Amino acid sequence: MSSASSDMTVVDGSDGTLNELPLLKRERIWGFWDYSSVNIGLAIATWAFLQGGAVAYYVGAKNAIITTVIGYGISALLVSLAPCLPSSRYGIEQFVSLRSVFGGNGARVLMITMSALLAAAWSSVLAIMFGHAIANVSNELFGTNIGDGRSVVSFLALGAIVLSWGILAWGPVSIEWVNKIVAPALVIVTIGMLALVFAHLSWSDLSSKAPLGPHHDSYTNFMLALELNIAGGFAWWPNVGNLARLTRSTRAAFWPNILGLFLASVVAAIVGAFAALALASEDPTLWMVPLGGAFMGVIALLFVGFANITSIVAQGYGSMIALKGGGGRLLRRVPWVVLAAAILAPAAVVVFFPATVYDNYGRFVSWGAIFLAPLCGVQITDFFVLRRQRLALRDLYLPDEESCYGFWGGYNPAAFIAIAAGALIYALLLDPVSYEPSSVFKYVTASAPAFVVAAALHFLLTLVFVRRFGKGGYDTKPAAQTLESPDVGGGVPLPVD
Amino acid sequence: MDDYSFEAELENRLRLLEKPDSEEKVLKPLPVLDLYIAFGGFILMTAAMLLWGFCL
Numbered sequence: 398m399s400s401a402s403s404d405m406t407v408v409d410g411s412d413g414t415l416n417e418l419p420l421l422k423r424e425r426i427w428g429f430w431d432y433s434s435v436n437i438g439l440a441i442a443t444w445a446f447l448q449g450g451a452v453a454y455y456v457g458a459k460n461a462i463i464t465t466v467i468g469y470g471i472s473a474l475l476v477s478l479a480p481c482l483p484s485s486r487y488g489i490e491q492f493v494s495l496r497s498v499f500g501g502n503g504a505r506v507l508m509i510t511m512s513a514l515l516a517a518a519w520s521s522v523l524a525i526m527f528g529h530a531i532a533n534v535s536n537e538l539f540g541t542n543i544g545d546g547r548s549v550v551s552f553l554a555l556g557a558i559v560l561s562w563g564i565l566a567w568g569p570v571s572i573e574w575v576n577k578i579v580a581p582a583l584v585i586v587t588i589g590m591l592a593l594v595f596a597h598l599s600w601s602d603l604s605s606k607a608p609l610g611p612h613h614d615s616y617t618n619f620m621l622a623l624e625l626n627i628a629g630g631f632a633w634w635p636n637v638g639n640l641a642r643l644t645r646s647t648r649a650a651f652w653p654n655i656l657g658l659f660l661a662s663v664v665a666a667i668v669g670a671f672a673a674l675a676l677a678s679e680d681p682t683l684w685m686v687p688l689g690g691a692f693m694g695v696i697a698l699l700f701v702g703f704a705n706i707t708s709i710v711a712q713g714y715g716s717m718i719a720l721k722g723g724g725g726r727l728l729r730r731v732p733w734v735v736l737a738a739a740i741l742a743p744a745a746v747v748v749f750f751p752a753t754v755y756d757n758y759g760r761f762v763s764w765g766a767i768f769l770a771p772l773c774g775v776q777i778t779d780f781f782v783l784r785r786q787r788l789a790l791r792d793l794y795l796p797d798e799e800s801c802y803g804f805w806g807g808y809n810p811a812a813f814i815a816i817a818a819g820a821l822i823y824a825l826l827l828d829p830v831s832y833e834p835s836s837v838f839k840y841v842t843a844s845a846p847a848f849v850v851a852a853a854l855h856f857l858l859t860l861v862f863v864r865r866f867g868k869g870g871y872d873t874k875p876a877a878q879t880l881e882s883p884d885v886g887g888g889v890p891l892p893v894d
Numbered sequence: 895m896d897d898y899s900f901e902a903e904l905e906n907r908l909r910l911l912e913k914p915d916s917e918e919k920v921l922k923p924l925p926v927l928d929l930y931i932a933f934g935g936f937i938l939m940t941a942a943m944l945l946w947g948f949c950l
Contacts, residue, residue: 416900419907421918463947470936477932486921647924655932729900786923791908 416721416729419790420488420642427640429649435640436657438580441587441665442708443526443701444519446681448629448662449669451758454679455611455618455625458604461670464619468626469663471845472773476630477654479776480638485650487790491638492719497788497870498779501797502807508719511768515635516716517743518761520558523705523712524748525755528553529682530702537686537695554748558741561709565717565737579707583665586697591668593688594675606674617839624827625759627844628766629666633658634773636715679758713740763829763843770844771819771851775812778852783859789870801870809869811858819851 427435452461483494492508499507528550532543543549594603611618637658641650672684685701686694717736720728728736747754754761780786792800797807804810827834827843834843864871910918 418900418904419911421907421910459947463943466943467940470939474932474936482924486923488920645921647921648928651924651928651932790911790920794904794908 433653440661445665446669450679453673464622472630473659481641484642500804520744521747524554524557527557774848774852815855819847823847
């Protein structure tokens with residue numbers, strides 16, 4: 398029993414980091430640099446190369462830098478506010494924090510849907526990338542021609558999924574692997590790629606390279622690349638809240654995202670864009686051998702291939718923690734091995750349709766942003782504007798009929814309507830199926846208006862509808878609130894550290 | 895962890911966090927100054943990028 402909890406008994410074997418319990422002081426293990434290293438480790442993953450390759454499809458080197466910096470800047474900043482700060486301030490699992498926005502049942506529906514869909518989608522993208530990498534290694538070493546045989550790549554991807562399941566079933570070792578071995582090595586690969594690009598090309602050569610498949614209008618190309626990067630940043634939403642939860646201060650939960658989600662992602666994506674432009678290919682698994690030669694290229698390719706496995710494991714682990722934590726009694730009882738299989742099973746199917754995700758990375762990121770951008774807008778408005786960073790901690794865990802966050806039957810229709818409106822705006826501005834932009838898109842992007850519309854609508858509906866019916870605990874604020882004032886959790890004063 | 899243990903542990907933790915003289919506390923909100931710095935820095939960076947891209 399820790400000194401922090403010496404005045405009450407803590408049940409043996411309980412570990413708040415593996416379930417939805419609010420964390421105690423002893424369980425908040427990360428300061429600024431700890432969280433920064435984890436954050437940077439996750440940011441410099443193989444998906445950053447895919448992102449860079451997708452950006453190079455629309456813009457050249459200079460605009461790749463500009464759109465990546467601005468795009469990631471927007472979304473990394475917003476994602477750093479929510480879900481990171483609610484989870485960090487109260488030490489709560491990030492889908493538990495969503496109960497104050499969507500109601501208990503609403504948050505559960507979101508959690509199960511998002512964990513299942515996003516884990517399936519990202520795992521399949523990374524597994525297919527693994528398949529491509531191993532196929533290219535085989536082609537280089539044994540003279541095979543696997544690249545044209547889609548089914549071979551799909552079976553290799555399936556092997557990656559099975560291997561990932563084995564690692565996940567064995568135990569939660571993923572994030573440590575990523576940070577201690579894979580992340581530093583990927584930093585070396587990234588720096589090596591940058592050096593090799595500039596060994597072959599000068600800046601003027603590189604900046605004169607044409608985009609790989611641009612739209613006819615250069616301004617629309619710029620905005621499509623910007624949109625890709627905003628969407629790429631929003632894709633971090635499902636992963637970062639539960640990491641920020643482990644930090645010891647809200648500053649330590651906020652600023653490391655700027656180093657990791659923003660700076661490290663930007664550097665890796667820009668290097669990816671440079672390599673894609675230099676080699677006229679979006680596929681990162683086709684860059685290594687031409688850049689590094691047969692020997693170094695195959696080693697780098699093998700490494701990048703297997704780095705995808707650790708990324709799948711990290712992604713799957715995050716989803717499993719979310720499901721275990723926020724899934725209530727039913728999912729708490731499901732054995733870890735079975736849950737790992739359930740999380741990865743959809744990806745095992747999707748890998749047989751590589752064109753759906755890997756070959757259309759931009760659209761795939763867009764499918765995430767169509768929902769995540771409005772979600773982020775609603776959560777930021779709810780937590781920062783409507784609740785002034787205050788949650789009723791106990792009510793987050795009460796049954797819906799007793800909790801001030803029960804809304805109507807455990808659902809907050811205002812938040813869902815706002816999300817739907819934001820998603821609709823997104824789809825009207827940028828068709829998520831054809832990826833064809835509307836005429837207005839080139840002035841506003843799609844993610845940014847989706848975020849703003851959802852945020853504004855949630856604010857208005859809450860004021861004129863939810864609050865008027867006395868739902869959601871919005872009326873339990875103290876008379877005078879500032880961001881610095883002591884916390885009041887729905888009428889129950891909570892001590893502030 | 896069975897349901898009973900979970901509920902007991904949850905109640906323990908909530909009582910600790912609600913108790914004024916406990917060492918267990920929720921964290922302070924992020925200072926507003928940090929938000930100003932973050933958003934100000936982002937605006938400056940965006941302006942610099944656009945200047946480089948379209949004017950230089």
